Amino acid sequence: MLWLxxxxxxxxxxxxRTLVLLTVITGSLAFVAWMLNVAYGSYEKMIEDAVRMGSGxxxxxxxxxxxxxxxxQFFSGxxxxxLLANRAGISKILPRLYVSALARSSRDNRAIMILGVDFENExxxxxxxxPSKTISGKIPASDAQNLAYIGTRLAExxxxxxxxxxxxxxxxxxxxxxxKLYRVGGIFKSGVTQLDGxxxxxxxxxxxxxxxxxxxxxEIAILLADRKELPEHLSQLQKAYVGHKDIAVxxxxxxxxxxxxxxxxxxxxxxxxxxxxxVLVTIGTVNLLLMSILERTREFGLLRAIGLxxxxxxxxxxxxxxxxxxxxxxxxxxxxxxxSLYSWHYGLDFSNMFGEAEVAGMLVSMKxxxxxxxxxxxxxxxxxVVVVILAAIYPVKKALRAAPAEAMRHH
Amino acid sequence: xxxxxxxxxxxxxxxxxxxxxxxxxxxxSIEAGEFAVLAGPSGSGKTTLLNLIGxxxxxxxxxxxxxxxxxxxxxxxELTRARLFKIGFIFQAYNLVPVLSAxxxxxxxxxxxxxxxxxxxxxxxxxxxxLGLSGLAHRRPGELSGGQQQRVAVARAIIGHPSIILxxxxxxxxxxESAVALLNLxxxxxxxxxxxxxxxxxxxxxxxxxxxxxxxxDGKICDDHRKTQ
Numbered sequence: 001m002l003w004l005x006x007x008x009x010x011x012x013x014x015x016x017r018t019l020v021l022l023t024v025i026t027g028s029l030a031f032v033a034w035m036l037n038v039a040y041g042s043y044e045k046m047i048e049d050a051v052r053m054g055s056g057x058x059x060x061x062x063x064x065x066x067x068x069x070x071x072x073q074f075f076s077g078x079x080x081x082x083l084l085a086n087r088a089g090i091s092k093i094l095p096r097l098y099v100s101a102l103a104r105s106s107r108d109n110r111a112i113m114i115l116g117v118d119f120e121n122e123x124x125x126x127x128x129x130x131p132s133k134t135i136s137g138k139i140p141a142s143d144a145q146n147l148a149y150i151g152t153r154l155a156e157x158x159x160x161x162x163x164x165x166x167x168x169x170x171x172x173x174x175x176x177x178x179x180k181l182y183r184v185g186g187i188f189k190s191g192v193t194q195l196d197g198x199x200x201x202x203x204x205x206x207x208x209x210x211x212x213x214x215x216x217x218x219e220i221a222i223l224l225a226d227r228k229e230l231p232e233h234l235s236q237l238q239k240a241y242v243g244h245k246d247i248a249v250x251x252x253x254x255x256x257x258x259x260x261x262x263x264x265x266x267x268x269x270x271x272x273x274x275x276x277x278x279v280l281v282t283i284g285t286v287n288l289l290l291m292s293i294l295e296r297t298r299e300f301g302l303l304r305a306i307g308l309x310x311x312x313x314x315x316x317x318x319x320x321x322x323x324x325x326x327x328x329x330x331x332x333x334x335x336x337x338x339x340s341l342y343s344w345h346y347g348l349d350f351s352n353m354f355g356e357a358e359v360a361g362m363l364v365s366m367k368x369x370x371x372x373x374x375x376x377x378x379x380x381x382x383x384x385v386v387v388v389i390l391a392a393i394y395p396v397k398k399a400l401r402a403a404p405a406e407a408m409r410h411h
Numbered sequence: 412x413x414x415x416x417x418x419x420x421x422x423x424x425x426x427x428x429x430x431x432x433x434x435x436x437x438x439x440s441i442e443a444g445e446f447a448v449l450a451g452p453s454g455s456g457k458t459t460l461l462n463l464i465g466x467x468x469x470x471x472x473x474x475x476x477x478x479x480x481x482x483x484x485x486x487x488x489e490l491t492r493a494r495l496f497k498i499g500f501i502f503q504a505y506n507l508v509p510v511l512s513a514x515x516x517x518x519x520x521x522x523x524x525x526x527x528x529x530x531x532x533x534x535x536x537x538x539x540x541x542l543g544l545s546g547l548a549h550r551r552p553g554e555l556s557g558g559q560q561q562r563v564a565v566a567r568a569i570i571g572h573p574s575i576i577l578x579x580x581x582x583x584x585x586x587x588e589s590a591v592a593l594l595n596l597x598x599x600x601x602x603x604x605x606x607x608x609x610x611x612x613x614x615x616x617x618x619x620x621x622x623x624x625x626x627x628x629d630g631k632i633c634d635d636h637r638k639t640q
Contacts, residue, residue, distance in 0.1 A: 002515060002522050009510035302506045305467055306567070307495025307523055309488050405467040408506070 007319040014292065018324070021288045025328025028281050029384045030335035032274050033377045037340045037370035038348060039270055043263050045368055047227070047252065052125045055255035056094060056221030057230055058237060063248040065218060066255050071099055072173055074216040075246040083240050084222070089233060092125050092223035094118070097207050097216065101170035103200065105158035112154065112198045114168060116207035118142055119149075125223055128190055129201065137162035137186035145206040147185030153197035155187045162187060168200070172212040180210045274380070278387050285391035289321060293395040300399050301407025314396045318389060325388030329381040336377055343370040413476075414575050414607050415441040415464050420473035422459050422630075433459040435630035436473070441575065441609055446601045448610040450618050451627035457611035458579055460627070464609070465498050465577045466490040478574050495524060499568030501578035505560040507552040513563045514539070514548040520571045538566050542596060558589030565597060575607045582614050594620050 011018050051057050060080050062073035077095055084093050097116030102109055120142040122129045129139055129149070136155075140147035148166065160166055162184050169179045182202060190196055208214045224233060230251060237249040253260040293300075300313055308316075350366040422434040434456045441447060449457040462468040463475055466482050475482040477497055485493065494500075507516045514535060521531050539545050542562045552560050561581060568576050578597070582590035598620055600606045610617050618624055626634035 001528075002511075002518060005515070006508070006511060006519075013510060298506075299508065302502070303508075304491060305465070305494060305500055306520065307491055307571075309491040311488075312523065403468065405462045408467075408502070 003316065003319060004323075007316055007323055010292075010296075010316075010320050011323055017288055017292065021285060021324060022328050022331065024281060024284050025325065025384060025388065026331040026335060028277050029329060029332025029380060030339060032277055033332065033336040033373075033380050034339040034343070034370070036270065036274075036376050036380070037336070037373055038343055038368060039266070040373050040376075041343070041370040042368045043267070044371055046259060046263065049127055050256045050259040051221075051223065051252045053127050054221070054259075055219055055250070055252060056092075057224040057227055057252050058222040058234055059250050059252075059255050060220040060222070060237075060241070060247050061218065061250060061255075062246055066250055069098070071171060071211070071218075072175075074173065074213070074218055075244075076215050077217045077220075078215050079244060080217065080220055080241075080247055083237075084220070089225050089229055090222055091225045092121075092221075094122060094125070094219075094221040094223070095204060095217050096219045096221060097204055097211070098218045099170050099207065099211065101168040103154065103158060104167045104169065105160045105164065107159040108157060110154060110157050110198065112168070112200055114170070114207060115199065115201050116204035117201055118204055119144075119201070128188060128195065133188045133190055134186050135189045137184065140185040140201075140203070142203070144185060145203050146182050147203070148182035149186045149188060149201040150184055151196035151199050152187050152189040153193065154200065155184065157197065160184055166200075170211075172210065173216060174212055176212075178210060178212075180206070278383065281384070282387050282391045285321075285324075285388050286394055289317075289392055289395040290398065293317060293399045297399065297402065297407050298409075301402065301404045301409075304404040305408065310400045313400060317396045317399060318392055321389050321392035322385065325385035328388065329384045332384065333377060333381050340370050340372065343368075344372065345369075412443045413440045414443050414445075414478060415439070415609070416476045417460075417464065418474045418476075420460070420463060420475060421471045422456075422463055422468065423471040432630050434463060434470075437627075437630070437632055438473075439625065439632065439635075441607065443574075443607055444601070444605045445623055446598065446608050446621055447623035447625060448612055448617050448621035449625050449627055450613060451633075452613060455627040456630035457613075457627055459630075461577050461579050461609070461611045465500060466494055495520075496571065497574045499571065499573040499576040501561070501564045501568050501576060501581045503580035503583045505552065505557070505564050505584070507560055507563055507567070509552050512549045512551050513544060513555065513559075513566075516552070516563055517566045517570050520567055524571055534570065535566070538570060542566050556589070557585050558593060561585060561589070561593055562596065565593070565600075569600065569604075569606055575609060578608060578610045578612075580612050580614070581610065582612065582617060587616075590614065590616055 060075070062075050065073040081095070084090065095118065099114040099116070101112055101114050103112045119129065119140050123139065131139070135152055140149055155161065158166060164184050165181060166184065167179050167181050169177060172178045205214065208216050224230060234249060234251050241247045241249055303313055304310070347367050347369040350368065417437055417439045420434055420437040421432065424431040424433055437460055449460060451457055459468065463470050466477070466485070470483065477493060480493070482490065482493065508519065511519060517535050518531050521534065526534070536545070539548055542565060544559070544562055544566065547555060547559055552563070555563065582593060585593060594616055597608055601608055610621065612618065623635070623637045625632055
């Protein structure tokens with residue numbers, strides 16, 4: 001107990017210095033851990049937006065489709081859908097068709113991508129099919145066979161508006177060129193150039209019929225109730241479809257590889273930043289501990305003179321460093337929790353600054369709610385304690401170098 | 412019985428190309444219960460000799476025996492252990508741990524000697540009573556006068572029942588009255604508890620009270636005489 005008392009009192013000999021060091025430790029930890037919570041919140045948001053707009057948490061495709069994206073790489077909805085019915089943990093099943101086409105109006109023509117969707121089924125989940133994104137007309141109803149929902153830039157390029165006709169020309173599944181007439185039912189503005197300038201949404205059934213196979217699908221996007229259960233669902237579905245050669249199950253990391261890569265790169269950069277910050281904290285701690293220890297050279301000489309061996313003196317300094325690290329880490333955790341509580345509850349809205357961001361051709365909301373990465377938070381706090389303890393090694397060596405008589409002559 | 416004995420003890424410091432013979436061939440024996448002083452002017456080698464006897468420094472040549480054990484061959488840790496159990500130190504500048512109270516400074520020795528916590532108070536408080544420190548137990552060194560701090564240093568030196576107390580200029584920082592009181596206190600401990608003291612000092616008060624005066628000059632003993640009772 002006397003050791004702890006001695007270590008504790010030694011810490012507060014120079015109150016200002018100790019407070020500066022504690023502020024550095026607390027501030028660094030809180031900054032890193034809070035930023036990490038915000039970053040993971042933004043990754044969550046990015047993934048959720050991407051999977052809702054893209055191919056879902058999991059998706060069914062022809063095995064070659066995610067790589068080649070050819071129109072003839074389709075599979076049968078009648079074979080695929082029954083195996084998904086009544087499966088627990090799935091919140092949404094979204095069958096889709098993707099067809100590359102040429103859109104023509106009476107004024108102009110453009111290369112586009114047609115998305116065949118079930119409008120009402122997509123409404124709750126797809127961030128593009130929202131009334132807030134509709135700038136003219138409305139999102140077509142599910143039974144509207146010949147209405148198209150088109151991007152604002154495409155409408156401008158084709159010089160058409162709501163109610164006007166456009167013809168789309170594409171290759172059907174037998175390789176023949178075919179065309180279909182649509183009327184513009186609504187115009188959307190996403191802010192993503194590629195989407196606004198080259199995408200139209202139409203009724204899936206009408207598109208499938210035009211393709212020559214009313215049962216054809218290019219994708220079934222599956223949204224899960226809990227993304228953490230993804231590996232389990234992936235494995236189960238892969239087993240369920242093992243006898244279907246035309247159907248393969250993919251995770252979002254495969255179908256939205258660019259998003260996954262963007263997150264990996266950002267996460268790696270963040271970890272490098274953590275490393276740099278910890279190096280800086282180590283240098284600062286070594287410096288301040290060294291100052292504190294060199295001031296006490298004479299006292300360490302005295303302690304050795306009266307019978308305290310090097311091991312115990314080293315232990316005393318490590319005890320001081322451990323106390324410092326623990327106090328700093330606890331304060332840092334508390335500050336992280338306070339900051340994260342705010343950003344988790346209220347969220348951080350960067351949309352005023354950045355609007356909605358385009359990441360890998362996907363629309364990502366800039367309102368971020370931080371998550372609670374407890375493993376990381378405790379890991380970073382424990383890491384901070386270890387860093388402070390390791391930072392004491394050099395000062396300890398320095399303190400114990402001098403012989404007692406020599407140390408006691410030090411002023 | 413000899414507590415400390417040195418044979419042809421030498422300590423040479425090298426300062427560039429020059430050699431300084433701080434202790435130059437000292438052979439000396441301190442018997443149990445002695446109250447002796449190493450006297451001499453500054454630079455005569457008193458403190459260096461005291462440091463060599465106390466295992467705070469290593470000799471260049473010659474030998475030091477403490478309680479019959481040769482100190483020369485001991486490792487740092489063995490020397491530290493010898494200092495902990497066999498030697499009590501009193502320094503000119505008191506050298507108490509500033510963040511510990513008077514009581515804790517003394518308790519510190521018992522703690523590192525491994526004496527059970529339950530025994531600390533029963534050993535420290537009677538000693539504090541005897542040294543007139545009872546009311547000052549919870550004060551920190553900064554709140555004590557020089558004389559009081561040196562009495563705490565005496566308590567710290569004798570609490571572990573060492574074989575010998577080595578006191579380096581213990582009165583040098585004290586006023587005359589405090590110095591006399593401290594010397595009388597140590598003399599009483601010597602007479603009543605047979606504690607062995609070896610001082611280094613050029614203070615006449617210390618030399619007057621000592622039973623044996625070992626005079627040094629240029630690192631050598633030039634005179635060694637015991638006073639008759």
